[in-house]
Each structure stands twice: as C-alpha cells, then as structure tokens.
Amino acid sequence: MNHLALNLLLAIVWVLLQVEFSLGRLVVGFLVGFGAIALTERALGRSFYARAAAGVLALAWSFVKELVLSNLTLARDILRPRPVFHPAFVRLDVRALSPVQTILLASLISLTPGTLTVDVGLEEQALYVHSLYARDPAELRGRLRRFVRLIQRAAGRGLPQSLEE
CATH class of the missing domain: 1.10.287 (Helix Hairpins)
Incomplete structure (x- = not known):
C-alpha cells in the first residue's frame, strides 16, 4: 500500500x-x-516516506521563498522610473527528471515572476527559460538546478553524480 x-x-x-x-x-x-x-x-532500515516528505516540505519552502523574493524584486523594478532588467535565455538540462517532474519544474519556473519556461526540448531533454534578471546566466542556471535537486529529493530519489556539483 x-x-x-x-x-x-x-x-x-x-x-x-x-x-x-x-x-x-x-x-x-x-x-x-x-x-x-x-x-x-x-x-x-528504510526511510523513503520520511525523506520524501521532508523533500516536499523543502521544495515548498524554497518555492514560496523564491516566489516572495521575485514578487518584491519585480514590484520594485516596476515602480522605478528606469527598471534594471537583464533579460536572457538559459538552457537547463533535465535528463535526470522524469516527464512529470519536468512538467512540475517548468510550472514552478513559470509561476515565479520574472521567469518563464519558453520551450521544452524533448529530444535533448532540456528546458529553455527566459529570465528578466539574468545578469549572470551561470548563477541563474545554478538556482534552477537547485530546484531540480529539490524535486528529486521530494520524489525520494538520490542525486545523480552529474548534478551534485
């Protein structure tokens, strides 16, 4: 059961x-x-359910925190006479995620103000994300990889070697 x-x-x-x-x-x-x-x-000798529950809580907390910070940043820039935007596209590798997990990640990205999942490359298993605040694309890619790890943790899976960097 x-x-x-x-x-x-x-x-x-x-x-x-x-x-x-x-x-x-x-x-x-x-x-x-x-x-x-x-x-x-x-x-x-197993702890799948407890680990997955802790992962779900960590994912929810991280998303809410990111959502609040993104809303505040976007509101601040909307109210400025000259907003400080650094738009860019970023490619994110999602080979480690299942199709359902990829959809969850794409939805979380699109729900966060200032970011949008533009395309899902099915053949190369990648998400293409547009961000208004991508001064450093490597830093943005790192924040997105953190969500990949949190989704995997919420699913109760261990991290593949390629994402532990």
Missing part, C-alpha cells in the same frame, strides 16, 4: 477513535500516523 494512503487511513482511524470529529484531530492523526510510519521504516 502507498505510504501516503496508509497515513491517511491511520488519520481517519485516529479521528474515528475520538469522541468528535474536527480538523485539528485529523491533523494530529495524520502526524501520529506519519510518526508511526517513519519509525517503522527506520526500524526496517
């Missing part, structure tokens, strides 16, 4: 054992179920 489905089942059982239903009790049941699954995995 999928660990997430098992965790949800444990949360529902937890709520059913309580006197009354509430969202808070469901959340507590989910956390108790998560702890039980994490401890069981650790005892068996």
Whole structure:
C-alpha cells in the first residue's frame, strides 16, 4: 500500500477513535500516523516516506521563498522610473527528471515572476527559460538546478553524480 494512503487511513482511524470529529484531530492523526510510519521504516532500515516528505516540505519552502523574493524584486523594478532588467535565455538540462517532474519544474519556473519556461526540448531533454534578471546566466542556471535537486529529493530519489556539483 502507498505510504501516503496508509497515513491517511491511520488519520481517519485516529479521528474515528475520538469522541468528535474536527480538523485539528485529523491533523494530529495524520502526524501520529506519519510518526508511526517513519519509525517503522527506520526500524526496517528504510526511510523513503520520511525523506520524501521532508523533500516536499523543502521544495515548498524554497518555492514560496523564491516566489516572495521575485514578487518584491519585480514590484520594485516596476515602480522605478528606469527598471534594471537583464533579460536572457538559459538552457537547463533535465535528463535526470522524469516527464512529470519536468512538467512540475517548468510550472514552478513559470509561476515565479520574472521567469518563464519558453520551450521544452524533448529530444535533448532540456528546458529553455527566459529570465528578466539574468545578469549572470551561470548563477541563474545554478538556482534552477537547485530546484531540480529539490524535486528529486521530494520524489525520494538520490542525486545523480552529474548534478551534485
């Protein structure tokens, strides 16, 4: 059984054992179920579910942080009489990602103000990204590779050797 489905089942059982239903009790049941699954995995020598959950939280936190900073930067430049834009296109290798993970990365990039996924090269497995703030394309490519690593971590996979630089 999928660990997430098992965790949800444990949360529902937890709520059913309580006197009354509430969202808070469901959340507590989910956390108790998560702890039980994490401890069981650790005892068996695996930690896929806990690692993937930590990866999802890290990805969400990084995206929200990047989203807020990008919004503030873009708002500042819109209000300036002379905005400071350094537009550029960057090619990002995504061979290490599955098609679903590539779509997630392209969506996260496009949701961030100032960046846009322009094309997905299927043959060469690359994303082409336009950014308004690409003074240093290598630095932008590094920030995008960080999201590749976070998506892989959220999927519970280890990093390939080529992306650990």
